[in-house]
Amino acid sequence: xxxxxxxxxxxxxxxxxxxxxxxxxxxxxxxxxxxxxxxxxxxxxxxxxxxxxxxxxxxxxxxxxxxxxxxxxxxxxxxxxxxxxxxxxxxxxxxxxxxxxxxxxxxxxxxxxxxxxxxxxxxxxxxxxxxxxxxxxxxxxxxxxxxxxxxxxxxxxxxxxxxxxxxxxxxxxxxxxxxxxxxxxxxxxxxxxxxxxxxx
Ligand code: IMP
Numbered sequence: 001x002x003x004x005x006x007x008x009x010x011x012x013x014x015x016x017x018x019x020x021x022x023x024x025x026x027x028x029x030x031x032x033x034x035x036x037x038x039x040x041x042x043x044x045x046x047x048x049x050x051x052x053x054x055x056x057x058x059x060x061x062x063x064x065x066x067x068x069x070x071x072x073x074x075x076x077x078x079x080x081x082x083x084x085x086x087x088x089x090x091x092x093x094x095x096x097x098x099x100x101x102x103x104x105x106x107x108x109x110x111x112x113x114x115x116x117x118x119x120x121x122x123x124x125x126x127x128x129x130x131x132x133x134x135x136x137x138x139x140x141x142x143x144x145x146x147x148x149x150x151x152x153x154x155x156x157x158x159x160x161x162x163x164x165x166x167x168x169x170x171x172x173x174x175x176x177x178x179x180x181x182x183x184x185x186x187x188x189x190x191x192x193x194x195x196x197x198x199x200x
Pocket of ligand 1 (some may be wrong): 010072121154155157158184
């Protein structure tokens with residue numbers, strides 16, 4: 001079975017990767033950071049999703065000697081000039097939580113009308129191989145930031161990220177629905193199209 005180190009301890013991300021692989025019939029053992037013995041802090045200080053994804057995958061690939069994948073993702077809101085972007089996880093500062101990040105986002109957008117609340121989730125997956133080769137797979141998903149939280153599934157900004165095509169927020173979708181149109185689902189789709197890079 002394909003063994004892949006996944007450079008995250010975020011259970012939501014890991015389960016989205018697992019369910020996408022399962023939906024595509026790919027048998028792979030995904031090993032989170034905590035099961036590798038890696039304890040260093042990874043400083044994600046790049047100013048792009050690609051840069052941060054590379055930092056994480058490279059660190060785990062070098063430490064384990066195994067293929068490593070990482071996902072760097074975030075929410076880009078047009079009315080905020082692309083913020084919070086690469087700072088999505090820590091948007092509301094030290095000790096940020098999903099709830100405090102959403103509160104800050106809604107506060108920043110309080111005077112922005114619904115017609116100008118377009119946003120996209122971006123996900124960049126980086127795959128690093130022990131031979132030093134790396135590839136990047138980018139997925140994006142368009143939506144609108146709504147004023148009130150809807151749904152209690154999923155994580156992060158999901159409750160306020162509304163997809164007009166589905167008439168649902170990401171938090172109101174089943175995991176199959178979210179995977180079919182999410183930034184991560186789309187990036188994983190591209191990863192699966194490049195599965196030879198992981199197996200050759
Ligand atoms: P990362 O772990 O540095 O990639 O942080 C990404 C941050 O972006 C997360 O902590 C969330 O706040 C947000 N984010 C990324 N993907 C999603 C998603 O699928 N739904 C909701 N929020 C997300």
